[in-house]
Amino acid sequence: MTSSAAPSPAPSSRPALCCPRCKSPLAAGAPDAAGCPKCGTRIQVTDAAVAYDYLALLRAAFPRRYRLYKVLCNNGAVSYVELAAGSLSLPERKDVAEFGAFLGRFVRAGDAVLDIGCGPLPTPGYLQALRAAGARLMGLDVNPTEFQGFRITGCAEFLPLPEASVDVVVFATSLDHVCDLDATMREVRRVLPAGGRCCIWMSDRQPYWKQFFLRDRTLTGVLRRVCIDLPKQVAVNIRDGRRLFYGVLHYFTRGRYWDYENGSTFYCPPGAVDPFHSFFESPAEVSALAAEHGLTLVARETGSNGVFLALQRGAEGVNAGRAR
Ligand SMILES: C[S@@+](CC[C@H](N)C(=O)[O-])C[C@H]1O[C@@H](n2cnc3c(N)ncnc32)[C@H](O)[C@@H]1O
Numbered sequence: 001m002t003s004s005a006a007p008s009p010a011p012s013s014r015p016a017l018c019c020p021r022c023k024s025p026l027a028a029g030a031p032d033a034a035g036c037p038k039c040g041t042r043i044q045v046t047d048a049a050v051a052y053d054y055l056a057l058l059r060a061a062f063p064r065r066y067r068l069y070k071v072l073c074n075n076g077a078v079s080y081v082e083l084a085a086g087s088l089s090l091p092e093r094k095d096v097a098e099f100g101a102f103l104g105r106f107v108r109a110g111d112a113v114l115d116i117g118c119g120p121l122p123t124p125g126y127l128q129a130l131r132a133a134g135a136r137l138m139g140l141d142v143n144p145t146e147f148q149g150f151r152i153t154g155c156a157e158f159l160p161l162p163e164a165s166v167d168v169v170v171f172a173t174s175l176d177h178v179c180d181l182d183a184t185m186r187e188v189r190r191v192l193p194a195g196g197r198c199c200i201w202m203s204d205r206q207p208y209w210k211q212f213f214l215r216d217r218t219l220t221g222v223l224r225r226v227c228i229d230l231p232k233q234v235a236v237n238i239r240d241g242r243r244l245f246y247g248v249l250h251y252f253t254r255g256r257y258w259d260y261e262n263g264s265t266f267y268c269p270p271g272a273v274d275p276f277h278s279f280f281e282s283p284a285e286v287s288a289l290a291a292e293h294g295l296t297l298v299a300r301e302t303g304s305n306g307v308f309l310a311l312q313r314g315a316e317g318v319n320a321g322r323a324r
Pocket residue numbers: 073076087088089090116117118119120121124140141142143154155156157171172173174177178179
């Protein structure tokens with residue numbers, strides 16, 4: 001994967017589409033503002049993009065977690081402007097190049113590749129080589145994107161693509177942002193054919209309370225944490241006007257307001273693990289959930305900043321890592 005190659009004009013021909021809600025096929029010549037013939041969901045379709053009211057779908061399906069999800073998404077949208085270098089896959093990043101190389105092992109020339117949570121960039125660095133190799137790229141995000149390829153303004157939990165219509169699904173540091181992981185996995189399985197792949201770049205962070213208490217696992221280390229560092233942190237939180245106890249121990253370490261070196265500050269709402277995530281799943285937990293949905297782990301690698309997983313639908317007997 002090269003980081004200097006200028007992206008070639010992206011093919012954006014319209015793929016087959018279906019209603020994100022009831023999955024009825026949308027006619028090939030559907031007008032700009034088509035309604036689903038079966039359930040009436042409004043869907044805007046052009047040759048280069050599709051958009052639908054994913055927020056209404058998420059709110060109806062996941063009423064209890066929707067509001068926290070939306071607030072974290074809003075935080076995310078600001079962070080992609082104010083903390084772009086740390087939040088997005090700029091091509092010069094080493095970890096981005098590593099994931100690009102990993103992806104390359106699972107994508108064949110001409111494959112239909114769906115990048116879920118593609119972000120705002122025209123070409124996230126990890127897709128540059130695939131674009132040059134002729135992959136048909138589709139980018140889906142809840143936020144506006146400059147993605148070069150077929151653009152889907154929608155969400156992972158309700159994909160507007162028919163069954164078995166995508167060869168490779170990609171999640172690059174986006175799986176831990178979705179509103180509902182289970183619904184997302186179900187959709188990934190639906191759009192992949194047998195042998196289709198799902199490549200995930202994710203972090204392997206420990207919960208903050210573990211980071212705090214178990215950083216030094218010696219007896220003196222733990223005692224120091226409990227007797228000195230913890231009271232100190234609580235005192236800082238009280239001095240800063242933060243409430244003493246938020247229900248989860250990690251708030252002892254960072255509190256409600258997360259300050260960044262460039263002066264940017266983000267609010268971590270109750271129920272979130274940081275200003276951008278409501279959960280951290282470990283790679284093992286993600287693999288286990290994927291297996292429940294018929295997606296088998298076929299490769300796992302540790303990168304310089306996170307873990308890469310490759311899952312395959314109906315992987316038995318398929319030589320997964322040598323697809324190119
Ligand atoms: C950390 S960014 C990564 C962006 C891009 N993959 C990159 O590496 O530059 C996570 C992305 O997930 C998107 N996202 C959040 N919730 C989503 C959902 N329910 N479905 C699809 N994407 C979602 C966010 O809008 C954001 O663009």
